[in-house]
Amino acid sequence: MYISLQGISKQYASVWAIDRVNMAIAKQEFVSLLGPSGSGKTTLLRVIAGLEKPTEGRVLIDGQDVTELPPHKRGVAMVFQEFLLFPHRTVRENLAFPLRMMKMPKAEMDERIDWALGILSLQGLDGRYPNQLSGGQQQRVALGRGLVGRPKVLLLDEPLANLDRELRQEMEVEIRRYQMKLGIPFIYVTHNQEEALSMSDRIAVVNKGHVEDFAERTTLYDKPKTAFIAQFVGRSNKFEGKVTAADGGSCTIDAGGLSLTASGNGGLKPGDAAFAFVKNEKVALAPEGFVGEDNSLPCTVRDVILRGAYAEYLLETSDGLGLVASRPRSGEGPSIGHAVVAHWASGDVDLYPVKPDLGLRR
Numbered sequence: 001m002y003i004s005l006q007g008i009s010k011q012y013a014s015v016w017a018i019d020r021v022n023m024a025i026a027k028q029e030f031v032s033l034l035g036p037s038g039s040g041k042t043t044l045l046r047v048i049a050g051l052e053k054p055t056e057g058r059v060l061i062d063g064q065d066v067t068e069l070p071p072h073k074r075g076v077a078m079v080f081q082e083f084l085l086f087p088h089r090t091v092r093e094n095l096a097f098p099l100r101m102m103k104m105p106k107a108e109m110d111e112r113i114d115w116a117l118g119i120l121s122l123q124g125l126d127g128r129y130p131n132q133l134s135g136g137q138q139q140r141v142a143l144g145r146g147l148v149g150r151p152k153v154l155l156l157d158e159p160l161a162n163l164d165r166e167l168r169q170e171m172e173v174e175i176r177r178y179q180m181k182l183g184i185p186f187i188y189v190t191h192n193q194e195e196a197l198s199m200s201d202r203i204a205v206v207n208k209g210h211v212e213d214f215a216e217r218t219t220l221y222d223k224p225k226t227a228f229i230a231q232f233v234g235r236s237n238k239f240e241g242k243v244t245a246a247d248g249g250s251c252t253i254d255a256g257g258l259s260l261t262a263s264g265n266g267g268l269k270p271g272d273a274a275f276a277f278v279k280n281e282k283v284a285l286a287p288e289g290f291v292g293e294d295n296s297l298p299c300t301v302r303d304v305i306l307r308g309a310y311a312e313y314l315l316e317t318s319d320g321l322g323l324v325a326s327r328p329r330s331g332e333g334p335s336i337g338h339a340v341v342a343h344w345a346s347g348d349v350d351l352y353p354v355k356p357d358l359g360l361r362r
C-alpha cells in the first residue's frame with residue numbers, strides 16, 4: 001500500500017488522542033476520516049503530516065518510513081479550514097509562497113503555478129488579490145498552495161467548513177475531480193457524513209481516538225459494523241430493548257412494549273440488551289388498517305418536513321413513541337394528523353449489543 005499507518009498512538013498529558021490506529025491507503029484512493037468533534041481526526045492528520053510526533057507507531061509513505069522526517073521532507077501537503085491567504089499578495093504570489101520556501105528556480109516555479117492554475121480553473125485570476133475572489137475561488141487558491149509542491153499525498157482538514165452549503169457541494173465534486181486527475185491519495189478530515197459519503201472511496205470512522213471501521217462508503221452506510229456507526233452515518237430510528245427470542249434466522253426484541261423483529265441475530269441471545277436501528281428511508285407508510293410485514297406500527301403523522309426531493313414524516317405511536325420516515329416526494333403522502341401504519345422489513349433492522357461505554361480504551 002502507498003500509505004501505511006502502523007499502530008499509531010498519540011498521547012497528550014493524560015489523553016490518548018489517537019489510540020493504536022492501523023490503516024493502509026492505496027495510491028489512487030480518496031479516504032475520509034469521519035468522526036465527531038474531539039475524536040482525534042486532526043491529530044491523526046498532523047501525525048501523517050509530521051507536525052506531531054506519534055507516541056507510538058510508524059508512518060510509511062511510498063515505501064519509506066517517514067516517522068522521523070520533518071514535514072517538508074515527507075512529500076505531503078496540508079490544507080486547513082482557515083485557509084489564510086496572504087491578503088496583500090496576488091493569487092500568483094500566494095501560490096509561489098510554498099515554492100519559494102523550497103528554493104525553486106523562477107522558471108520552474110512559474111511552470112508549476114501555471115499548472116496549478118490550470119488544474120483549478122483559475123487561469124486569468126492570477127493577478128487578483130484574495131478579496132477580489134469569491135469564497136470558492138479563495139478555497140481553490142488554498143488548495144493550489146497545497147498542490148504546487150506536487151505532493152505525494154494531500155491532507156485536507158475540514159477545508160469546506162466555512163463555505164455555505166451550495167458552494168460546499170460544488171467544491172466536493174471539484175475536489176474529487178482534482179484527486180482523480182492527480183492520481184495521488186487525498187486524506188480528508190470531516191465531521192460531516194454527507195461530505196464523506198459524497199467524495200470518498202473509503203471512510204474511516206474515528207471514535208475516541210480509535211478507528212471503528214475503515215470500509216467502502218456503501219458498506220459503511222448499508223452495513224454499519226457498530227452501533228456508533230449506525231448512529232453516526234445516515235439517519236435512523238434507534239430503539240433500545242431486550243432480546244426475547246433468537247434463533248439462527250431471526251430475533252425478536254422488546255423495546256418498551258414495542259416488539260421488533262430482525263433477521264439474523266447479531267450474535268445476541270435471549271435476555272441480552274440490544275440496540276436496534278432502522279434507517280428513516282426504510283420505514284414505509286401505509287394507510288390505516290394495513291397488516292403485512294414483520295414490523296408494522298400504527299402511528300399518527302405529527303409533522304412533515306420538506307427536504308427538497310424527499311420529505312420526512314414525524315410520526316407518533318399511541319404510546320407516545322416518536323419515529324421518522326423519509327420518502328421521496330413523488331406522489332401524494334399522508335398529511336399532518338392522518339393515521340398511518342409505519343412498517344419495515346426485518347432485514348432492515350440492524351442489531352447491536354449494548355456495551356458499557358468504556359470511553360478510551362486505556
Ligand SMILES: Nc1ncnc2c1ncn2[C@@H]1O[C@H](COP(=O)(O)OP(=O)(O)OP(=O)(O)O)[C@@H](O)[C@H]1O
Nearest residue numbers: 012015017035036037038039040041042043044191
Ligand atoms: N496540543 C494538544 N494538547 C492537549 N490535548 C490536545 C492537543 N491537541 C488535541 N488534544 C486533544 O486530543 C483530542 C483529539 O483532538 P483533535 O483535535 O484531534 O480532534 P478532532 O477530531 O480534530 O476534533 P474537531 O472535529 O473538533 O476538530 C481532544 O480531546 C483534544 O482536546
Ligand SMILES: [Mg+2]
Nearest residue numbers: 041042043157
Ligand atoms: Mg479537528
